[in-house]
Amino acid sequence: MYHPEEWQSSGRPVGRMYHPVNRSGSGCPPLDRSGRMYHPEEWQSSGKPVLLPIRDGIMLIRRTEDVDCQMSFSDSLYSPSSRLSRSLHMLHTLVKRLTKQHLYWTARMSGLAFPPVDINYRYYQPYYRRLIALKNHESYTDWPQDVKDGFDHVIKLIDARDNYVETMCSKHGKVLAGISEFTKTADWAELHKSGKTKYLLPSVMLTGHVEGLFLKFLVSMQQAKYVLDIGMFTGYSALSMAEALPADGKVFTCDRELYLAELNRKVFDSSPHGKKIEIRLGDVGDTLNALEKDGIQINFVFLDAGQEQYDTYLDLLLDKKLLAPRGTIAVDNSLWFGRSYLLDDDSMARFNKKVKDDPRVQEVLLPVRDGIMLIRRTEDVDGQV
Template sequence: MTEAVPPAPRPVTPTTILARELDEIADRLGDGVPADVVARLRRARDLAGGLDPYLDRCTSPESADLAELARRTREAPWASREVVSGSGPLEQEMLSGHVEGRFLAFLVRMLRARRVLEIGMFTGYSALAIAEALPEGGEVVACEVDPYVAGLAREWLDLSPAGAAVTIEVGSAVETLDRLEGPFDLVFVDADKTGYAEYYRRLLDSDLLAPGAVVAVDNTLLQGQPWADDPTANGAAVARFNQLVADDPRVEQVLVPLRDGVTLIRRV
């Protein structure tokens, strides 16, 4: 019996969605369309579609342990009815992935971070990427609301020596933040989008952030939804969050168009 092949990841970033749209339009062009228009459309398609693979090739490779965790995530039965999540549908596209993992590891080393807080961890790829970059004695505290996916993350993190630096806190991130003791040198937020504003307020209004700490927030471009005419509920929540940060005189921020958008925030 042939083993089932997991489905390829669907487009979930502005660039990959744009590439898919251009590809489908190019395939539907009928006779009579000027050749130069067809050529320009295909160049635009290739420009958008080639970006992420090029970034992958030009970024330092992931470790064998990260590659194994990514493989297990891709092959997990997310579409199965046996998978029940307390945080909504789970899918392989939630994985941070190679380039973003390297980006986070770079931040850890630049900041010389020793304690890192993660709000939303999924299967643990970003937590492991961060843990691999920490100095001896460093730690990652990862908040995950969903017991099923937290169990997978613990199991897969334990396959790597660096995984021992990761502590998983299962439950509401808001409740976990209320009882955690700081400070943290880096915080990575990749959780429910409607909770972003509250996580941000609790971080900025507490002593959880060390002097010079950076808060990195994922999905702040959210498939182009924040500037769409009719955004989804998550898209509208991210748009409100982005404006909240932009209007906050306590911080400086930059929105980096990496994958689905990562905003870096620090107190001024």
């Protein structure tokens, strides 16, 4: 575990120490110079918020009318209890309490298979899945009770942080809530087995509440008119972004599944923003060529399908000038369940490096859900002097 003296420098902690899991002692160390913790009541605003789990948390707030959605703040503000904070003292002595036998089992379990990713987005993080795998291992019952308590408290801390982020974001509307519920409860294995879908589509592909609201914020701040959504699935991202568009705006959402196209069209039509969504069925390359032929330039692009083709899509968007001046590309799954930074030979890792080495663009990788990389042309990011 880290000690305060390892990260304090002129009263300013390094980024990872903002997460309570990484702070030890009898309680979480205070994070401002006066020795007090910050509370949400101090910065809660009447605007429409989305809370992002970046560093110590960044809340974006815009006027409700600028985002085109009803504001909804939770009446009660939730934060991790002091009991959980104090429990970190137990974790601080974890290594000292482990016997050689338990250390041996820890080493043996280094190759432990992760549990499958599920609809709870915290499962995208490999450290969380490793904790769950360790807790579910048959040898776990033989561990000292304080060690097991330490594992439980760390898991609770992670859950508390993620639940807090979810709670502090504005609620989605009824149609989006219906999409989310259907996606989580549908029997996708049976739909694939019966031939209704070409591919087995796991529910974890759902964009979800926090990321959907973040996309809506980005589109509204971009003041976009045309949006390209590569990877429609059940339509959560497409409708989220359509809600931020002007009346004459358009979301071109792409997919290969006829079943999803027919299903989503009915759902989109139940929303007043559905008329702004145009479903493009088939190959993404054909859609890009058609948009170029029609002279349409895209203000905002969301890449969320066909990771092995991301580099091709990026080059087409930039070389054919399909990306409008001052346009933005958002790339989903940039962390790819941890593979991007844990494996040397990974498709997303290669794409991320390609973007980083491309002088035409600048990028920022955000740890939202499974990672979102924002890409813009270099001249659109650098200011003038």
